[in-house]
Amino acid sequence: MTDDIQYWIKVAQYTGASVSMGLGAIGAAIGEGHTAATANMAISRNPERGGEIFKNMLVGQAVAESAAIFSLVIAMVLLFSGEPLMKPITIWAFLGAGLCMGFGAIGSGIGAGYPGASACEGMARQPEAGRRLTTAMLIGSAVSQTTSIYALVIALILIFFDFSNMPFAPTWAALLGAGLSTGIAAFGPAIGEGLVAAACCEGIARNPSSATEVTNIMLLGQAVTETTGIYGLLVSFILLFKSFVPTDALAPAFALLSAGICMGLGAIGPGIGEGFTAKSTVSWIARNSSSRAELVRTMLVGQAVSESTGIYSFVIALILIFVI
Amino acid sequence: MAIEGADIVKAAAFLGAGISMGLGAIGPGVGEGMAAAKACEAIGKNPREAGLLTRTMLVGQAVTESTGIYSLVISLLLLFVV
Numbered sequence: 001m002t003d004d005i006q007y008w009i010k011v012a013q014y015t016g017a018s019v020s021m022g023l024g025a026i027g028a029a030i031g032e033g034h035t036a037a038t039a040n041m042a043i044s045r046n047p048e049r050g051g052e053i054f055k056n057m058l059v060g061q062a063v064a065e066s067a068a069i070f071s072l073v074i075a076m077v078l079l080f081s082g083e084p085l086m087k088p089i090t091i092w093a094f095l096g097a098g099l100c101m102g103f104g105a106i107g108s109g110i111g112a113g114y115p116g117a118s119a120c121e122g123m124a125r126q127p128e129a130g131r132r133l134t135t136a137m138l139i140g141s142a143v144s145q146t147t148s149i150y151a152l153v154i155a156l157i158l159i160f161f162d163f164s165n166m167p168f169a170p171t172w173a174a175l176l177g178a179g180l181s182t183g184i185a186a187f188g189p190a191i192g193e194g195l196v197a198a199a200c201c202e203g204i205a206r207n208p209s210s211a212t213e214v215t216n217i218m219l220l221g222q223a224v225t226e227t228t229g230i231y232g233l234l235v236s237f238i239l240l241f242k243s244f245v246p247t248d249a250l251a252p253a254f255a256l257l258s259a260g261i262c263m264g265l266g267a268i269g270p271g272i273g274e275g276f277t278a279k280s281t282v283s284w285i286a287r288n289s290s291s292r293a294e295l296v297r298t299m300l301v302g303q304a305v306s307e308s309t310g311i312y313s314f315v316i317a318l319i320l321i322f323v324i
Numbered sequence: 325m326a327i328e329g330a331d332i333v334k335a336a337a338f339l340g341a342g343i344s345m346g347l348g349a350i351g352p353g354v355g356e357g358m359a360a361a362k363a364c365e366a367i368g369k370n371p372r373e374a375g376l377l378t379r380t381m382l383v384g385q386a387v388t389e390s391t392g393i394y395s396l397v398i399s400l401l402l403l404f405v406v
Contacts, residue, residue: 188353228353254335258342262399265346273357280361284368291371295364298378302360305385309349309356309392316345316399320338324403 060116140197192275
């Protein structure tokens with residue numbers, strides 16, 4: 001019987017590692033491809049600035065790559081962290097870690113590609129704003145990476161924290177749910193934040209004197225966009241560290257798994273939608289800064305409404321964890 | 325451990341509640357964001373009509389929200405009634 005469990009732990013290690021790296025590779029590749037494509041268009045538009053644009057493209061791609069590197073790290077750690085005498089709960093922790101990092105890297109990879117592309121385009125259009133564009137690109141894509149860092153943190157906790165003192169059922173479902181919650185929730189906010197950062201770079205290229213103002217509004221918009229990703233992280237932490245009553249029944253376990261799936265999926269839409277809103281606001285403030293107050297107010301109201309479905313998901317997840 | 329039929333049914337209801345609310349939240353979130361994005365653009369172009377534009381945005385978003393509320397209702401039904 002103990003041998004059996006060791007085999008299943010190996011299966012979980014390899015499955016988790018492949019899911020982490022396989023899913024994690026999607027986003028960064030798309031984002032970097034988008035950046036490279038736009039950089040080429042920009043160089044053809046303004047070949048004298050080719051060197052500068054090329055350099056900026058590489059920096060932007062490097063940031064987008066980091067999400068895939070997180071996935072690689074988790075996959076490596078998973079491959080080599082099996083030890084003898086591990087408990088069955090580890091199977092689920094490893095699977096959760098792989099799913100968490102795999103899903104969590106997709107959004108950040110795609111999201112960080114947008115500001116990179118937009119900064120390259122801006123350099124061709126407004127060469128003297130080059131330095132400001134690179135700075136705005138780095139700030140914006142760093143914010144877009146945050147959700148993949150949440151996924152990295154949850155995946156590392158799942159791999160290295162010792163859950164063997166907890167009752168196997170329903171903890172297995174809680175661990176899987178914790179991974180899915182942060183992992184899937186990372187997708188929406190990261191893409192939304194990337195769109196906002198792209199609009200910021202575009203705005204600076206259009207009107208370099210508005211750089212400070214546009215960067216500030218970008219950060220405000222990104223902060224609101226981040227909220228649903230933070231709900232996902234919160235649900236994961238509750239699932240990881242709440243103590244559960246041991247039970248053999250399936251229903252309480254599935255309630256915990258379902259809480260993770262609910263919060264994870266529910267965070268995607270509001271994240272992307274709030275990103276659209278902040279993107280338009282930022283790009284119009286660069287064009288027409290006299291109506292800034294109205295634009296920011298409308299942005300916040302629109303984002304608040306867009307947030308509502310994320311809050312419903314959060315409430316349902318909390319009911320599933322605490323009430324059921 | 326013996327798994328009873330009623331237990332499986334309950335587990336499926338809980339799982340269904342989570343999936344219903346989770347998937348159901350994607351569409352309204354994206355759609356309402358698009359409505360708000362266009363409202364911001366319109367206000368940027370024509371700031372004098374801000375009141376009218378905000379009102380239209382809110383009504384449009386309220387209609388968009390409806391499918392999210394359907395999902396919420398279904399998942400509450402799955403959790404507490406079924």
